[in-house]
Amino acid sequence: MHLQIATISNIPRLTRTFSKSLPNPATFHQNFHINHIIKLLHIPPSHSILLYEGAFTDDGFDNRITRLFGTRYPIIQAGMIWASGWKLASAVSSAGGLGLIGAGSMYPAILREHIRHCKEATDKPFGVNLPLLYPDIDQHVQVILEEGVPIVFTSAGNPKTWTARLKEAGIKVVHVVSSAKFAKKSEDAGVDAVVAEGFEAGGHNGREETTTMCLIPAVRPAITIPLIAAGGIASGRAMLAAMALGAEGVQVGSRFVCTPEASSHIAFKEAIVQAGEGDTMLSMKSLTPVRLLKNHFFQQVREAEERGATPVELEDLLGRARAKRGMFEGDMQEGELEIGQVSAHIREIKPAAEIVAELWDDFGKAARQPFAW
Amino acid sequence: MHLQIATISNIPRLTRTFSKSLPNPATFHQNFHINHIIKLLHIPPSHSILLYEGAFTDDGFDNRITRLFGTRYPIIQAGMIWASGWKLASAVSSAGGLGLIGAGSMYPAILREHIRHCKEATDKPFGVNLPLLYPDIDQHVQVILEEGVPIVFTSAGNPKTWTARLKEAGIKVVHVVSSAKFAKKSEDAGVDAVVAEGFEAGGHNGREETTTMCLIPAVRPAITIPLIAAGGIASGRAMLAAMALGAEGVQVGSRFVCTPEASSHIAFKEAIVQAGEGDTMLSMKSLTPVRLLKNHFFQQVREAEERGATPVELEDLLGRARAKRGMFEGDMQEGELEIGQVSAHIREIKPAAEIVAELWDDFGKAARQPFAW
Numbered sequence: 001m002h003l004q005i006a007t008i009s010n011i012p013r014l015t016r017t018f019s020k021s022l023p024n025p026a027t028f029h030q031n032f033h034i035n036h037i038i039k040l041l042h043i044p045p046s047h048s049i050l051l052y053e054g055a056f057t058d059d060g061f062d063n064r065i066t067r068l069f070g071t072r073y074p075i076i077q078a079g080m081i082w083a084s085g086w087k088l089a090s091a092v093s094s095a096g097g098l099g100l101i102g103a104g105s106m107y108p109a110i111l112r113e114h115i116r117h118c119k120e121a122t123d124k125p126f127g128v129n130l131p132l133l134y135p136d137i138d139q140h141v142q143v144i145l146e147e148g149v150p151i152v153f154t155s156a157g158n159p160k161t162w163t164a165r166l167k168e169a170g171i172k173v174v175h176v177v178s179s180a181k182f183a184k185k186s187e188d189a190g191v192d193a194v195v196a197e198g199f200e201a202g203g204h205n206g207r208e209e210t211t212t213m214c215l216i217p218a219v220r221p222a223i224t225i226p227l228i229a230a231g232g233i234a235s236g237r238a239m240l241a242a243m244a245l246g247a248e249g250v251q252v253g254s255r256f257v258c259t260p261e262a263s264s265h266i267a268f269k270e271a272i273v274q275a276g277e278g279d280t281m282l283s284m285k286s287l288t289p290v291r292l293l294k295n296h297f298f299q300q301v302r303e304a305e306e307r308g309a310t311p312v313e314l315e316d317l318l319g320r321a322r323a324k325r326g327m328f329e330g331d332m333q334e335g336e337l338e339i340g341q342v343s344a345h346i347r348e349i350k351p352a353a354e355i356v357a358e359l360w361d362d363f364g365k366a367a368r369q370p371f372a373w
Numbered sequence: 374m375h376l377q378i379a380t381i382s383n384i385p386r387l388t389r390t391f392s393k394s395l396p397n398p399a400t401f402h403q404n405f406h407i408n409h410i411i412k413l414l415h416i417p418p419s420h421s422i423l424l425y426e427g428a429f430t431d432d433g434f435d436n437r438i439t440r441l442f443g444t445r446y447p448i449i450q451a452g453m454i455w456a457s458g459w460k461l462a463s464a465v466s467s468a469g470g471l472g473l474i475g476a477g478s479m480y481p482a483i484l485r486e487h488i489r490h491c492k493e494a495t496d497k498p499f500g501v502n503l504p505l506l507y508p509d510i511d512q513h514v515q516v517i518l519e520e521g522v523p524i525v526f527t528s529a530g531n532p533k534t535w536t537a538r539l540k541e542a543g544i545k546v547v548h549v550v551s552s553a554k555f556a557k558k559s560e561d562a563g564v565d566a567v568v569a570e571g572f573e574a575g576g577h578n579g580r581e582e583t584t585t586m587c588l589i590p591a592v593r594p595a596i597t598i599p600l601i602a603a604g605g606i607a608s609g610r611a612m613l614a615a616m617a618l619g620a621e622g623v624q625v626g627s628r629f630v631c632t633p634e635a636s637s638h639i640a641f642k643e644a645i646v647q648a649g650e651g652d653t654m655l656s657m658k659s660l661t662p663v664r665l666l667k668n669h670f671f672q673q674v675r676e677a678e679e680r681g682a683t684p685v686e687l688e689d690l691l692g693r694a695r696a697k698r699g700m701f702e703g704d705m706q707e708g709e710l711e712i713g714q715v716s717a718h719i720r721e722i723k724p725a726a727e728i729v730a731e732l733w734d735d736f737g738k739a740a741r742q743p744f745a746w
Contacts, residue, residue: 054744063744179650199572200584208651211573211584213605213614214714218650220746232586241586241614244743277552277591278581286679306659308681341587370617370740371427371436373593 051224052248056364060096064226065249068172068192069151070125072096073360074249075239076195076228077256077352079129079153080203081105081338082327086114088261088352090121095356100153104131105324108139115147125150127172132157145169156204159189167192176230178206178215180222187223194223195251198231202254202340205282205289212242220246234342236362240370252359254340259352265330268337275343287314293337297322424597425621429737433469437599438622441545441565442524443498445469446733448612449568449601450725451626452502452526453576454478454711455700459487461634461725463494468729473526477504478697481512488520498523500545505530518542529577532562540565549603551579551588553595560596567596568624571604575627575713578655578662585615593619607715609735613743625732627713632725638703641710648716660687666710670695 054063060072069076077084077092079100089099099122101114111128118126128149130140133156141162144152152166155176166173167190175186176195183194196219198212199205210218212231219227229247233239234255242250256262258269275293283292283301286309292298304317318336326335427436433445442449450457450465452473462472472495474487484501491499501522503513506529514535517525525539528549539546540563548559549568556567569592571585572578583591585604592600602620606612607628615623629635631642648666656665656674659682665671677690691709699708 051746053742053746181650198584198586200587209654210650210714210717211571211586211605213571213585213611214573214717217608217611218717232584235590237617237619238586238590240617240743244610244613244617244739246610246746248744277554277583281582306681308679341583344583344587344591366617367743369426370613370743371621373424373426373619 052226054243054248056367060360063248065193065228068226069098069127071098073356074228074243075356075359076100076153076249076251078230078251078253079103079127080253080257082324083257083262083264084129085263086117086121087263088256088259089114089126090118091259091261091352092256092356093118093124093126094122095353096124096360097356098151099126099352100129100151101126102129103140104129104134105328108136108143111140112143112147115143115149119147127151127153127174129153129155130162131155132159132161137162141165144171153195154191155195159186159191163189163191174228177219178210179208180215180218183219183227184222187225191225193226193228193249194219195228195230196247197251198229199282200291200341201231202280202291202343203338205291207285207289209282209289213245216242216245216247231340232342234340234345236359236364237366238342239359239363240366252355254342255346255355255359256352257339258346258349259355260349261352264327267330267332268327269349271332271337272339272343272346273348275339275346277344280339280341280343284314284318286311287318290336290338291340293339293343295326295335295337296333297326297336425599427616427621429740433733436621438566438601441599442471442500444471446729447601447616447622448729448732449473449526449622449624450629451603451624452476452500453626453630455697456630456635456637457502458636459490459494460636461629461632462487462499463491464632464634464725465629465729466491466497466499467495468726469497469733470729471524472499472725473502473524474499475502476513477502477507478701481509481516484513485516485520488516488522492520500524500526500547502526502528503535504528505532505534510535514538517544526568527564528568532559532564536562536564547601550592552581552583553588553591556592556600557595560598564598566599566601566622567592568601568603569620570624571602572655573664573714574604575653575664575716576711578664580658580662582655582662586618589615589618589620604713605715607713607718609732609737610739611715612732612736613739625728627715628719628728628732629725630712631719631722632728633722634725637700640703640705641700642722644705644710645712645716645719646721648712648719650717653712653714653716657687657691659684660691663709663711664713666712666716668699668708668710669706670699670709 052064065074073096075097077099079102081102081104084102089101092099103111151172153174159175163173173191174193175191177183186194196215198215199209216229226248228249229242230251233250239250257264282289322336325331326337425437438447446469448470450472452475454475454477457475462474465472476484524545526547532548536546546564547566548564550556559567569588571588572582589602599621601622602615603624606623612623630637655662695709698704699710
């Protein structure tokens with residue numbers, strides 16, 4: 001555990017008191033974790049005690065998120081339907097982030113194949129994103145247990161249902177939420193960390209419409225477990241912003257769709273590169289809110305909503321397999337295209353490893369020089 | 374101009390080249406602004422040249438925003454209807470921020486009174502927020518010119534119409550936008566700076582629904598003039614996040630409504646303190662999108678929208694003086710209550726000077742220790 005001097009120097013009373021008792025104050029910074037100092041000095045718990053801290057290391061970052069997952073960087077690639085199979089997940093994991101296989105668009109047998117390929121393709125930790133409302137959820141969990149997946153992100157459901165079972169098997173469990181209330185419920189359910197996803201995120205989204213800027217500071221004081229920010233993050237600067245707000249890591253979705261490794265249709269990737277400001281919108285609020293790239297299907301939904309369509313009418317309009325048709329098969333007009341607001345910033349398709357390296361590089365630069373451009 | 378060593382050290386090539394030619398490299402950091410170095414070394418303009426930088430000073434901050442306004446801190450209090458009169462504006466300005474009088478809810482004679490009181494109450498710079506769609510806009514401008522107001526923030530209109538006239542009189546002009554496209558138009562119109570306001574902000578809002586997290590990184594590369602972030606900012610950590618994203622200052626609205634100095638009705642201030650997550654929502658999208666605190670009026674609008682009401686029907690429902698009735702007269706059920714999503718974080722009413730001091734203090738702590746909590 002290496003602690004930056006800058007971090008410790010912010011608790012001057014502690015450092016002065018303690019370092020005086022050391023023969024060589026310089027060794028103090030290398031050898032003592034702040035929690036050791038707090039313990040040794042018998043400081044009572046109060047707001048002055050750190051809940052967590054993080055620091056750059058020689059080749060990455062050290063904080064509760066990188067320790068929890070065993071990754072080099074606190075960067076997680078979101079498990080997205082029709083986008084993140086083993087190719088994307090293993091590329092991100094090999095590059096130092098945490099890659100997630102998106103189980104939501106896979107039959108159990110397909111999920112098993114992807115997990116096996118991922119294990120072959122990388123010796124680094126990876127995980128599976130598991131939407132809890134999936135009809136074959138029991139079979140998915142069975143595959144995950146049998147294949148020894150080390151990390152599972154659950155979403156769209158009650159974290160109480162599966163957390164204990166997964167944790168018994170030694171799996172690290174993270175739940176995705178869009179409010180402080182459900183973050184607390186997830187902590188109570190025993191998860192290891194929480195992803196808080198803001199309104200700007202692609203795909204399914206919270207009814208409160210809380211943005212990342214407002215959500216992270218709301219969730220932070222509600223829980224003590226590690227917090228990962230999602231929604232609107234596709235650059236090292238946004239990563240720094242999220243961490244300044246109280247997150248210990250970031251989950252990046254949209255940016256990783258525009259990679260050769262993503263299984264998304266090339267027409268969808270190109271449409272994201274072309275997208276500008278205002279080109280995504282939260283849709284189908286009376287059903288399940290979902291952020292979509294605007295196209296003919298989106299316009300049909302909007303017109304239906306404007307004339308006061310019922311949820312049943314919207315379900316009929318949605319039909320079956322719209323998401324696959326759009327994101328996987330490349331029907332840019334009639335398909336459902338789930339992507340985040342941050343698509344407006346994405347200008348090219350490039351390998352996942354390059355994206356991870358750029359995120360990390362820009363994050364480091366921004367951290368050293370947050371007030372310059 | 375005092376420049377942090379940390380800032381300069383990020384341009385190692387420049388510093389090495391230049392400091393070698395100095396007899397005492399230590400004096401280099403104190404005496405030379407980075408732009409001097411760039412000029413002296415004949416470096417051609419490129420992406421490696423800084424557009425701006427900022428640094429803490431002994432009693433505040435030095436960057437393009439504090440220099441533009443002559444304030445100690447890069448903190449602006451938003452000019453809000455029925456909230457920010459001379460009492461709030463002068464309190465914020467005296468505390469080191471930039472206070473703005475909100476002209477949108479004032480007759481020209483009332484605006485003149487507020488400007489005069491503000492000049493008596495503080496010897497620090499202050500400004501006026503001027504919604505350009507106001508019917509008596511000519512008279513408002515006349516009052517501003519006659520009273521020698523040094524700074525004007527314009528909003529809700531075309532920046533081309535009034536910028537030249539105001540700047541001829543030596544007034545600093547800032548325009549409020551919600552997209553990169555209009556930020557560029559504002560720069561072209563000759564304004565001195567831009568406020569980019571995200572979806573989470575209270576009151577009137579952009580149709581693109583771009584959040585602060587996505588808006589600031591979109592606006593930053595579109596303009597070269599100073600950029601102020603607004604929407605979702607009520608803490609020093611959110612301030613750091615906004616600046617990490619590319620803003621050089623922040624405009625804080627909702628937080629300053631909950632002050633004794635705000636002219637808002639006490640019932641409204643207390644309702645904000647009680648508000649939790651999901652308690653505000655963007656409303657009246659087919660008319661002019663506005664973020665409101667949920668109450669009976671809001672529900673009526675929502676029901677009307679859900680059954681497909683026309684803009685004319687919504688206008689009838691809105692009627693006249695709804696905003697005054699709610700925010701100024703304290704009708705919490707039938708009034709229009711404009712407030713930001715960040716109201717969920719506001720826990721008490723406290724003096725404006727305390728809020729400024731806390732923002733500054735927390736911003737400094739966060740900047741020193743962004744990866745700890």
